[in-house]
Amino acid sequence: MNTTRISVIGAEQSENDRKIGRLxxxxxxxxxxxxxxxxxxxxxxxxxxxxxxxxLIVLLCTSLIIQLVIRQAAIDNxxxxxxxxxxxxxxxxxxxxxxxxxxxxQAAETYxxxxxxxxxxxxxxxxxxxxxxxVFNNSRDRLDLSRHWDxxxxxxxxxxxxxxxxxxxxxxxxxxxxPWANSLCxxxxxxxVSTVEIPMMACGQLHGLLVLARGDVAGIANAMVDxxxxxxxxxxxxxxxxxxxxxxxxxxxxxxxxLRDPLTGLYxxxxxxxxxxxxxxxxxxxxxVTSVIMLDLDNFKSLNDxxxxxxGDAVLxxxxxxxxxxxxxxDVICRYGxxxxxxxxxxxxxxxxxxxxEQIRERIAALTDVHGCSVSASFGVAAVPETATTATxxxxxxxxxxxxxxxxxxxxxxxxxxxxDKEPPGPRLAVTAKLSA
Numbered sequence: 001m002n003t004t005r006i007s008v009i010g011a012e013q014s015e016n017d018r019k020i021g022r023l024x025x026x027x028x029x030x031x032x033x034x035x036x037x038x039x040x041x042x043x044x045x046x047x048x049x050x051x052x053x054x055x056l057i058v059l060l061c062t063s064l065i066i067q068l069v070i071r072q073a074a075i076d077n078x079x080x081x082x083x084x085x086x087x088x089x090x091x092x093x094x095x096x097x098x099x100x101x102x103x104x105x106q107a108a109e110t111y112x113x114x115x116x117x118x119x120x121x122x123x124x125x126x127x128x129x130x131x132x133x134x135v136f137n138n139s140r141d142r143l144d145l146s147r148h149w150d151x152x153x154x155x156x157x158x159x160x161x162x163x164x165x166x167x168x169x170x171x172x173x174x175x176x177x178x179p180w181a182n183s184l185c186x187x188x189x190x191x192x193v194s195t196v197e198i199p200m201m202a203c204g205q206l207h208g209l210l211v212l213a214r215g216d217v218a219g220i221a222n223a224m225v226d227x228x229x230x231x232x233x234x235x236x237x238x239x240x241x242x243x244x245x246x247x248x249x250x251x252x253x254x255x256x257x258x259l260r261d262p263l264t265g266l267y268x269x270x271x272x273x274x275x276x277x278x279x280x281x282x283x284x285x286x287x288x289v290t291s292v293i294m295l296d297l298d299n300f301k302s303l304n305d306x307x308x309x310x311x312g313d314a315v316l317x318x319x320x321x322x323x324x325x326x327x328x329x330x331d332v333i334c335r336y337g338x339x340x341x342x343x344x345x346x347x348x349x350x351x352x353x354x355x356x357x358e359q360i361r362e363r364i365a366a367l368t369d370v371h372g373c374s375v376s377a378s379f380g381v382a383a384v385p386e387t388a389t390t391a392t393x394x395x396x397x398x399x400x401x402x403x404x405x406x407x408x409x410x411x412x413x414x415x416x417x418x419x420x421d422k423e424p425p426g427p428r429l430a431v432t433a434k435l436s437a
Contacts, residue, residue, distance in 0.1 A: 097125055098236050105244035109251070111135055114244045115147035118237065123150070125233060132157040132211040135245065143169075143209055155193035155213045162188070168197035169209060174231050198234045200242035207245040210238045261335040263313060264320035272334035272342060276391050279332075279346040280384055291345040291353035291383040294398040295323075295360070298376045298410040300339040307373055312339075315367065315375055322363040327356060342398070350383040350415060357381050357413045365411065376411035378402055387416040 101121040108114040115133055122131050130151035134143035142160050151157060165187035168175035177185040177195045189195065193213050200208040212234050259271045267275070276292070283290045297303075297319065304312040316339065323333050323343060332344040345353050357379045367375040380402030388394035397416035405414040 094125060094233065094236075097121055098240060101237070102240045102243075105240060108244055108248065111146055111245070111248060114241065114248060117244075118241050119147065119149050122237060125237070126212065126230070128214060129230075130155065130213040132213070133241075134161065134209040134211070136206065136208060146208070151213055152193055154191045155195070156191070157211065157213075158188055158190075161209075163206075166197065166209065168199050169206060172199055172201065172206070174198050174235065176231075196231055196234055198231070198238040200238045200245065202239075202242040202246035205246070207242050207249065210234060210241065264317055264335050264341075266320050266324075266341065267332060267334040269334060269336055272332065272336070272344065273391075275332045275334075276344055276395075279344055280391050280394075283346065283384065288347040289349045289383050289386060290394075291348045291350055291381060292394050292398045293343040293345065293353055293357050293360070294336065294380045294395070294402050295341050295357075295364075295377045296402055296406070297339040297364075298378055298406075299374065303373055303375075311371065311373065315371055315373075318367055318370065319364055319375075319377070322367070323360055326360050326363060342395075348383075350381065350386045350418070353381050353383060354413060354415055361411065361413060378405035378410050379413040380405060380416070381413065382416040385419070387418055389419075 098121070101117055104117045105114055108117060118133060119131070122129070130149065132148040132151065133146045135146045136142075137144050142162055143166075145157055145159050148157050163169045166175075167184065167186050175186065175197045176183065177189045177197065179185055179189075179192050180194065186197065196212045198210045198212070199206055200210055212230060259267055261268050276290075279290045282288070297315065300312065300315075303315065320333070320335070320341065323341065327333065327343055327345065330346060331348075334342055334344075336342040345356065348356075361377060361379060364375060364377045380398040380400065382388055382394045382397035382401060384390070384394050388397050401414040401416045405412045408414065
């Protein structure tokens, strides 16, 4: 039964009850008039001398009193029924809102989408409360403020909070901060505004924190009078939201696993192929140069055999970190395969790419002192349109230049041969002509 139908039924019942009530009052009035007439008539004629008449009057009066008591009981019962009907209507409306929120959250793809759905629902169900939503960061060492709205004066939600400073997160249960009542408050709570903090858990893992705040002290924490109802509703919101956050985090994890190399954190070969084609298409439109740097760690098999695979993995991770720190954020770095890495540098001429490759080579060589073993890399560089024309030949050209560097003694940078029509111009001679007079 939906809310509209309950309202219609309630209105019809109220009208019928009013008609019955008027009829009942009319009956009582007629009965009272009858009693008064009997008493007046016989009292004047016989002076109440008939015992049977006296008994009849007492019975009529008693019947009248009983009917009045029954009427009052019916009125009280009607009031209780109306209150229950109102509460049922409110509960059904909340259920409909929560079902609608759950349905919308299934389409949420990001934390911002989920936060927008939560805000729309919370404003309808809790119009007098401010809300703050906190979500764990990637390292899960703090919670960042994802979204907040309608917060009351005197409450400024912190931009981040530590799980160790929140009783709700430490206990995994709803916690009420009521400073005016001298209750135990979280270390991150400031001000005199009362708040209810609800941890958001799904699949046995914490995903965030939902904070409900209200400036009116008599509202959210009025000696815990209505805190149970608010906590129950907040718990329903938090449960739906936690499932959505869990699904979003899982999708992001799967997406990262499909695009990233788990050891180095670099992009994988599949993403590299798509990115290279995209950058080359963009470069052909605007006339920019796209360069590719390919590198291979020297003697990496010997390093694994001598020092173990754990050492080899550590060298690979540090090598990736050196490349990332040297290149631009717009450059795409991937693990091409094994100990072979590759970087795509959009809008970067061949000469600049060679300089970057030399910087990376020096940084990788410096890892020798860090790991206590010989670490170096050989580099091959190619560029479109300076050495290649398409994505199908730029990678083989960079790979061929890499192996030329290997053959030349390793730990060096080589580049592919320039195309004949892309040779750099030589020095120009200034020729002056003497004009005849």
